[in-house]
Amino acid sequence: MEINVNLDSAYIPSDDVVAREIEGELIIVPLAAGIGDMEDELFTLNETGSAIWDLLKTQKKLRNVIEQLSEDFEAPADEIEKDVIGFVEELLKRGMLVEVAQD
Amino acid sequence: MSDPSVISRRMSEIGIWKKISSKRVPLSFSLEITARCNNNCRHCYINLPAGDTKAKGNEISVDVIGRIADEAVELGSLWVLISGGEPLLRKDFSEIYISLKKKGLVPTVFTNACLITKEHIEIFNKYPPKNLEVTVYGASEETYEKVTRQPGSYKAFVRGLDLLLENDIKVRLKAMALKSNLHEMDEIARFCRERTKDFFRFDPILHMRYDFDPVRNEEIRSERLSPQQIVELERADPDRAQEMEELCDKFILPDPIKNDKNYLFGCASGIHSFVVGYDGVYRLCSSLWHPDCLYDLKTGTLAEAWNDFTPKILRMTSDKEEYHKSCGTCPIINLCLWCPAHTHLETGQMDERVDYFCKVAHERAKALRKAVANK
Ligand SMILES: C[S@@+](CC[C@H](N)C(=O)[O-])C[C@H]1O[C@@H](n2cnc3c(N)ncnc32)[C@H](O)[C@@H]1O
Numbered sequence: 388m389e390i391n392v393n394l395d396s397a398y399i400p401s402d403d404v405v406a407r408e409i410e411g412e413l414i415i416v417p418l419a420a421g422i423g424d425m426e427d428e429l430f431t432l433n434e435t436g437s438a439i440w441d442l443l444k445t446q447k448k449l450r451n452v453i454e455q456l457s458e459d460f461e462a463p464a465d466e467i468e469k470d471v472i473g474f475v476e477e478l479l480k481r482g483m484l485v486e487v488a489q490d
Numbered sequence: 491m492s493d494p495s496v497i498s499r500r501m502s503e504i505g506i507w508k509k510i511s512s513k514r515v516p517l518s519f520s521l522e523i524t525a526r527c528n529n530n531c532r533h534c535y536i537n538l539p540a541g542d543t544k545a546k547g548n549e550i551s552v553d554v555i556g557r558i559a560d561e562a563v564e565l566g567s568l569w570v571l572i573s574g575g576e577p578l579l580r581k582d583f584s585e586i587y588i589s590l591k592k593k594g595l596v597p598t599v600f601t602n603a604c605l606i607t608k609e610h611i612e613i614f615n616k617y618p619p620k621n622l623e624v625t626v627y628g629a630s631e632e633t634y635e636k637v638t639r640q641p642g643s644y645k646a647f648v649r650g651l652d653l654l655l656e657n658d659i660k661v662r663l664k665a666m667a668l669k670s671n672l673h674e675m676d677e678i679a680r681f682c683r684e685r686t687k688d689f690f691r692f693d694p695i696l697h698m699r700y701d702f703d704p705v706r707n708e709e710i711r712s713e714r715l716s717p718q719q720i721v722e723l724e725r726a727d728p729d730r731a732q733e734m735e736e737l738c739d740k741f742i743l744p745d746p747i748k749n750d751k752n753y754l755f756g757c758a759s760g761i762h763s764f765v766v767g768y769d770g771v772y773r774l775c776s777s778l779w780h781p782d783c784l785y786d787l788k789t790g791t792l793a794e795a796w797n798d799f800t801p802k803i804l805r806m807t808s809d810k811e812e813y814h815k816s817c818g819t820c821p822i823i824n825l826c827l828w829c830p831a832h833t834h835l836e837t838g839q840m841d842e843r844v845d846y847f848c849k850v851a852h853e854r855a856k857a858l859r860k861a862v863a864n865k
């Protein structure tokens with residue numbers, strides 16, 4: 388499956404997963420079948436991943452998510468863009484995010 | 491900004507175990523959604539008849555279960571065990587199961603598999619459980635039904651189990667070793683291993699009933715294997731024997747355990763887990779029925795039960811000198827079924843020694859010492 392990440396789209400958590408925060412750790416629990424490769428599987432995001440996830444939840448366009456992260460992390464937007472796109476691609480592939488096209 | 495990453499992990503590997511090791515967080519809990527069962531196993535500690543209207547009337551509703559589960563999630567619960575009685579006997583099982591999944595809980599279901607329907611299969615396919623654990627009471631109709639005392643139950647069990655396996659639902663099979671099926675344990679183990687290759691375990695020790703019913707308790711006693719039979723079975727299972735030998739240092743401690751305050755509780759119950767019964771009564775563990783240790787969630791909150799009530803129980807002590815000299819400091823307690831809850835079911839006290847448990851533990855220790863010395 389070809390995945391194209393569009394900076395003018397919003398990518399929000401899929402209804403097929405439930406994100407839980409337990410003791411400061413963000414854990415993504417598959418709800419429906421087909422999210423993980425193994426049944427006995429949970430996913431955790433590292434700190435940066437969690438920061439991106441929290442911003443994605445606000446349904447902002449990816450472009451704005453990157454802007455915000457660049458402010459928060461005091462890093463150039465073009466550097467951050469590459470990481471964020473890679474991360475979103477991975478979560479899309481796993482079915483953890485869905486795209487909401489913006490006009 | 492460092493690279494963002496998503497890490498996939500087996501449940502046992504997630505970092506929260508380390509983070510909470512010194513904290514009280516109820517990472518897992520059990521819901522016994524009914525005490526009723528379609529079977530009537532000779533050894534069962536809980537079952538009431540399927541048609542018991544009083545027991546049915548006392549079962550907490552989907553809404554109450556939902557409220558308790560919301561509170562559990564709030565406190566940090568991740569895993570939930572749905573058990574019974576027979577959980578599939580409840581008509582609203584699917585509704586309960588899906589609602590727990592949607593809260594981000596990871597469910598395991600204990601079942602006898604007799605009542606599995608196509609609808610259950612669809613739901614388990616769509617919303618997979620962590621595991622479905624099915625108990626195998628016999629490998630033949632005669633033995634199975636000698637245990638369950640329910641004509642037709644063997645056929646229903648095989649049908650249900652086949653349905654699960656044909657549809658690739660993740661099943662684990664386990665057995666209970668009893669006087670009534672001991673002659674068939676090899677066949678039972680083979681039956682299980684043929685169907686689920688990576689998993690089989692059997693449990694050889696019985697505890698008493700939750701309702702203290704003297705007639706039923708006598709039936710349980712009559713199903714108990716002798717200490718020698720238990721050890722023989724355990725030694726005959728190479729995986730189990732090896733595991734016990736590897737952990738020998740944990741099973742046989744060099745010295746008595748230090749317990750100057752004479753505390754009663756020393757396990758993970760009330761630290762990382764709790765149980766809710768079909769009637770909404772909160773307990774630290776499934777077997778702990780001492781009246782001082784029960785909290786009614788129909789009138790109180792889980793937060794109160796967990797944060798205020800439980801710590802008081804964990805600090806309970808015994809004033810018996812005898813307890814301090816025996817179970818309270820016992821170096822082979824990890825080979826023993828003894829705990830305040832099981833001994834209370836057996837003797838009505840939380841700090842008594844139980845002769846049967848004691849004999850089993852000593853027989854196990856003897857066999858283990860011998861096996862390790864021979865290596
Ligand atoms: C009470 S059952 C509930 C789930 C389901 N009905 C089943 O039989 O698997 C849970 C497990 O407890 C076991 N069990 C029943 N009575 C017991 C007893 N007196 N002592 C120890 N385990 C017991 C059962 O054999 C089963 O494996």
Ligand code: SF4
Pocket residue numbers: 527528529530531534535536537574575576602638
């Ligand atoms: S099937 Fe399970 S709950 Fe039912 S009587 Fe047997 S052990 Fe008890």
Ligand code: SF4
Pocket residue numbers: 816817818820821822823826827828843844845847848849851852
């Ligand atoms: S019953 Fe015997 S073996 Fe078991 S804990 Fe007590 S003293 Fe130890």
